Amino acid sequence: MWVELDLQSDVPIYEQLAGQLMEGMASGRLQPGDALPSVRSLASDLGINLHTVNKAYQALRQEGFLQIHRKQGVVVQTQGMPGVTDSFVAKLRRQLRAVAAEAAVRGMDERRFAEECREVFRAVRGSERSGMEE
Amino acid sequence: MISLWILLGLGLTDLAAFALCAVLPLAHIHGLYFGVPVPEEARREPDVLAVRRRYLLQAALVAGAGVAAGLGLGAATGWAAEAIVLPPIVLHSVGILLAIAAAHRAALRLQAKRGWTLPDSAKRVANLRFRQKQRMIGIGWYGIHLAVIALGVLAAIAGWDRIPDLIATHYGINGEPDHYSAKTIGSVFQLNLIQLGMLAVFLIVHGTMRQAGARLDPQHPESSMQQEIRQRRVMSIFIYGLSLLTIAFMGYIQVSLLFGWSMNLLLIGSVLLPLALIGATAGLALYLIRRGLYRNAVPQMQEERHWKGGGFFYYNPDDPALLVPKRYGIGMTFNFARPLSWVILAAVVLLPIAVIVAAEMAYRP
Numbered sequence: 001m002w003v004e005l006d007l008q009s010d011v012p013i014y015e016q017l018a019g020q021l022m023e024g025m026a027s028g029r030l031q032p033g034d035a036l037p038s039v040r041s042l043a044s045d046l047g048i049n050l051h052t053v054n055k056a057y058q059a060l061r062q063e064g065f066l067q068i069h070r071k072q073g074v075v076v077q078t079q080g081m082p083g084v085t086d087s088f089v090a091k092l093r094r095q096l097r098a099v100a101a102e103a104a105v106r107g108m109d110e111r112r113f114a115e116e117c118r119e120v121f122r123a124v125r126g127s128e129r130s131g132m133e134e
Numbered sequence: 135m136i137s138l139w140i141l142l143g144l145g146l147t148d149l150a151a152f153a154l155c156a157v158l159p160l161a162h163i164h165g166l167y168f169g170v171p172v173p174e175e176a177r178r179e180p181d182v183l184a185v186r187r188r189y190l191l192q193a194a195l196v197a198g199a200g201v202a203a204g205l206g207l208g209a210a211t212g213w214a215a216e217a218i219v220l221p222p223i224v225l226h227s228v229g230i231l232l233a234i235a236a237a238h239r240a241a242l243r244l245q246a247k248r249g250w251t252l253p254d255s256a257k258r259v260a261n262l263r264f265r266q267k268q269r270m271i272g273i274g275w276y277g278i279h280l281a282v283i284a285l286g287v288l289a290a291i292a293g294w295d296r297i298p299d300l301i302a303t304h305y306g307i308n309g310e311p312d313h314y315s316a317k318t319i320g321s322v323f324q325l326n327l328i329q330l331g332m333l334a335v336f337l338i339v340h341g342t343m344r345q346a347g348a349r350l351d352p353q354h355p356e357s358s359m360q361q362e363i364r365q366r367r368v369m370s371i372f373i374y375g376l377s378l379l380t381i382a383f384m385g386y387i388q389v390s391l392l393f394g395w396s397m398n399l400l401l402i403g404s405v406l407l408p409l410a411l412i413g414a415t416a417g418l419a420l421y422l423i424r425r426g427l428y429r430n431a432v433p434q435m436q437e438e439r440h441w442k443g444g445g446f447f448y449y450n451p452d453d454p455a456l457l458v459p460k461r462y463g464i465g466m467t468f469n470f471a472r473p474l475s476w477v478i479l480a481a482v483v484l485l486p487i488a489v490i491v492a493a494e495m496a497y498r499p
Contacts, residue, residue: 001261001262001263002259002260002261002262003259003260003262004258004259004352004355005258005259006256006257006258007256007257007258008256009256024262030262036262037262037264040345040454041264041265041345042260043453043454043455044345044346044347044348044453044454044455044456045260045261045264045347045348045349045350045455046258046259046260046347047258047347047349047437047450047453047455047458048258048452048453049453049454050454
């Protein structure tokens with residue numbers, strides 16, 4: 001699986017990286033138990049600071065998506081992914097709120113908004129078969 | 135006769151190394167001209183060609199000045215071998231660096247005048263499975279080196295009684311032994327220790343290369359990854375062959391010294407070996423250029439400020455990679471912002487020097 005970063009983007013680099021790893025897990029390109037490169041080798045390949053890669057890995061580990069072992073290194077969670085928790089639903093609503101507000105101001109109706117959400121969700125789940133296959 | 139042969143060999147080695155250093159900057163690697171981005175279509179323009187012409191002239195002058203200095207000092211000192219050989223080596227290595235630096239500055243002036251720039255992309259790509267896909271030669275193959283070293287040790291133990299009480303342990307530049315040591319465990323097995331030290335250095339180089347950052351082209355991630363994988367394989371095999379040759383040659387030196395084998399073959403070998411190494415390096419460079427395996431890293435404007443000293447030295451404290459693809463020429467170079475780079479470089483450069491100095495100190499008549 002490939003990761004691609006844009007160093008000039010407004011989105012912080014660690015967020016871009018964590019987001020792409022999350023997409024990998026969502027699409028099935030990263031399966032539970034798959035090993036990720038060590039912090040050092042991924043940072044070396046991308047030419048970015050160790051702390052940036054570490055921050056992305058730690059964020060995903062704290063949420064329960066990755067395991068970091070002393071021996072096996074960084075591995076996609078094998079004990080079952082964290083489910084849909086109350087705090088996640090709260091976060092989801094918080095993030096959707098801002099987007100929904102802008103959509104409403106711009107005059108998008110409820111059906112269209114729901115349709116767009118569904119398409120993004122399907123694209124994330126379905127990129128398994130298309131595009132960035134290695 | 136022998137010393138003339140050695141002089142000739144050293145002189146040829148010096149000239150071959152000089153030629154290799156002089157020609158590589160002309161290879162337009164990574165679309166760079168003396169470390170400066172020059173577009174393909176501008177390469178034939180008169181002011182660009184003038185930089186190249188002036189560089190070639192300076193290189194020829196440096197080559198001639200080195201040879202003249204060697205001959206002059208040689209004549210003045212009654213043809214002392216050191217006086218003939220050392221001045222060309224020093225003049226050639228300093229001179230070619232100055233000539234390249236001058237050409238780099240001239241190219242920079244052209245760049246400022248004409249406004250050439252590198253592609254400016256802040257994109258970076260990496261493949262999460264690159265380390266698993268890497269096909270470098272396996273570390274187990276270095277077991278053969280250990281076997282070669284063990285063979286020398288076993289030969290010395292088995293033939294202990296046939297080793298003379300005085301062993302020639304140091305040879306002058308004229309090819310004659312100028313110091314002998316008493317037969318002790320230290321003097322019999324010292325070359326094996328040096329072999330082990332060299333093996334350690336080669337293993338460090340191998341391991342560092344395995345961990346080197348793969349800087350892939352965001353425009354062509356897949357093909358640049360395939361190139362990087364092949365380039366690393368070729369280079370790991372090259373270093374493997376180089377190390378095996380060196381360690382086997384030292385083993386041959388050991389048994390020759392211990393059992394009084396003919397030194398002629400050894401002397402011929404010690405002259406041909408450096409020439410062969412330079413030839414192999416040139417061959418590797420040519421192979422990589424022909425196969426297009428050097429162009430995996432496309433220099434980007436973003437990276438520019440990390441390359442110091444005319445594109446020779448990479449210094450990026452934010453980059454954890456110890457080795458990165460060279461900006462200038464073929465292969466990899468250290469990230470000098472990382473202290474471990476200095477340690478490894480010191481090991482690679484200083485170990486052979488330390489061996490020579492230690493030998494000189496120990497066997498000073």
